Amino acid sequence: MFRRREPVPFAFVAEADRFRSNVTPPPSGRASFGQIAGRCLLGLTIVAGIVGALVLGMPALSLTHSPTQTQQASHGH
Numbered sequence: 001m002f003r004r005r006e007p008v009p010f011a012f013v014a015e016a017d018r019f020r021s022n023v024t025p026p027p028s029g030r031a032s033f034g035q036i037a038g039r040c041l042l043g044l045t046i047v048a049g050i051v052g053a054l055v056l057g058m059p060a061l062s063l064t065h066s067p068t069q070t071q072q073a074s075h076g077h
Contacts, residue, residue: 031039
């Protein structure tokens, strides 16, 4: 880590920068079949929601006018 440039009034604060724990974290266990299936289902649900929002939202974002508006404009001339 980095060293402090300014003097520190408390020694334990300066020691905290270079403190290393001797406690090792527990090993991570393997995910069960149900957990893997649940994560896949959650991912597919999120992707399907995004795709569905795009499919439903694309007509609203398009710049083309509806056929009724162009027919009304052509009849006006």
